[in-house]
Amino acid sequence: MNATDVPLRERIRTFADAVRSHLDDLPADEVEDIIDGLTADLAEQASDGGGVLDLGDPAAYAAELRSAAGLPERGEPARGEPLGIRMRGNLQELAESIRRHKFGAWLLDLFSALRPVWWVLRGLALYFLLHSVFGSSMGSATPDTLLGWMLCAGLVLVSVQWGRGRWLPHSALRPVRVVLSVVAVLALPFLLAAMLLPRVEYVYEGPSEQRGLLLDGKQVGNIFAYDEQGELLDGVQLYTDRGTQLNLFGRGRSIEQEGWWGLGWDGEHPVRVPYQDARGDDVWNVYPLRIGEVDLATDTLREATIEEDAAPFLRAPKRFDPSAPGDPSALPSPPASDPSATPGAPATPEDGGAATPAP
Template sequence: MNATTHPRADIAAFAAAVRAELDDLPADEVDDLLDGLEADLSEQAEDSGEAFSLPDAATYAAELRAAAGLPERNGRAVKVPVRERLERARHAAATRIRASRFGSGTLDLLVSLRPVWWIARGVAFYLLLVFLTAPFMGRADYVPTNVVAWAILAALVLLSIQWGRGKWLPHRSIRGLRSVLNVAATIVAAIALIAAPTVLPQYFAAQAAYAYAYPGDTSQPGLVLDGERVRNIYAYDAEGNPLENVQLYTDQGTPLTTVGTEGRANGWWWDEYFLGGGGPVTTAYEGTGRSPLWNVFPLREATGVSTWDVDTAIPVLPRAPFAQVPAVPAQPDAGSEPTPTPTLGAGTGTDTAPLPEPAPETEVTP
């Protein structure tokens, strides 16, 4: 016969001692508490070999009472903190799982994978942070897209790993907070794991479509010259004097603006590119009862303007870069021909001027 059918003598004695410690309880409760105890201990002894040892029977019985919420042997109720109850329940569950060879191996595997969970928990913290800040950021990038986002993700993963190792913030005062964060991270990780097969392909497809529609577009909006954004345009007449309220159009009849199609389509009154910083901010020409005119130059400008005080800013006509420029030199019309200058002796017939004849000689009278 094997050890499962005939438990070892020390295990049988231990079970009897525990039952004796619980003899003040109803028999059915004792049977429930000790159900399968000898069989479990026998399997543990077989798996552990010489390393197996039995605990103290009185202590073990007291733990069974506390885990079940039963009164002590003297009749007083056992007041056990919730955390300690959970810890005892976890220990009891681990003991039952390790009762079989398969359960023991599975539990050992899960314990060895704890570092993987630490990393996943840090990622879950990052996803939770992205979700909470999405209403303020106006977007939700669940995959980091810049150096700052990658740094935040790395910091949260490092924090999770150090928590798991018990190196950072191990104080009892924050264990409750850590428990709440662990529960939140577990829920987020579970949701992310379930949604990943659907959400991630859609996310990367959207990113690829955006990259295809705008392949490396690093150009500036509005009017650009040699890669630099044009803020304003100044016109001079033929005499070199500056002009005001000059309307400019393209060869297609489209108003020539510095804010481009976006500014005209959205009805901008201020150039939002420069409104974010970078010097004076130009504003559209305010015609009476008209929509903003962005092709009337030079544009009015205001300095020190931000999005907070744009409504109270007073734009003024800026000073031209030159008080006067060289006048445009006159040139002949393309359809006219210059009048030739006649020359003596050139040509034949009537076009040639007659040469003067010498005066007649006179006879001298003595």
């Protein structure tokens, strides 16, 4: 078959398509203008030559057109595919190259199996970000209201559907998914930190209430009662105005419940030991309390160490006369000094005087 057997118009079209293939790196509208001009020129040459037309090499002709138009030499062909399609193609090529290795194939299969986990984490990360910006509990990783749970569940559901390729009716919305995925990746470390690290909240509750019998804010260690003559009393039962037993360490507190440490023991000094009733129950309102030592190894009382607590002084000052209550003038005058007594050595402590310590 020679050139004259092919219609002239078909020859020109085929030649123009061949030239077009060598100009595919140029913008499409510019290529169309060049091809339209080329077709018109070739048709005119064929008409002037009586139907005879020598077309030559399409590549050389395309190079001449570039040179005449001042266009750059042929480079990489321009792709008409969108950026997203090209990126997916590049990722597909990368995945294929990784799968050529055994470990790479195993790793890609693992990531593929974990995709649903990422979908859920993406929804949680988006909720965490929104709750941290607009919520009342800053840094909270879990919802604390019904509306919060509904919002969290909705975001997780949308994220899962996006991962399945659903709920994106328009391709124009797909970049939104990409942007939100990037934001979720950035928020994910903070989400994991909020979920795994303990959350500390500082709440001011005011001064704590100290239980037990206090004097000027300090725990009373024991109580010693003296009669009107200043004599020390033993086995005195004390009650409050409401009939409650007066317990130094607080109402209802016991060794069985608190242990010695809970009753103010510091681990060094003796502990206060209560008396016991007929049933063997501790009685904490009988004073003065006894003292004893505790075995540190077993946290139990050493029975052999129980003894009476030393009183602050043997006798208390005589401060009133029971025969004339409330009448200061009825108080007896200080006794005359005994010439045989040693000056400056009172038998009982007076007001402001020093007490006689117990042996």
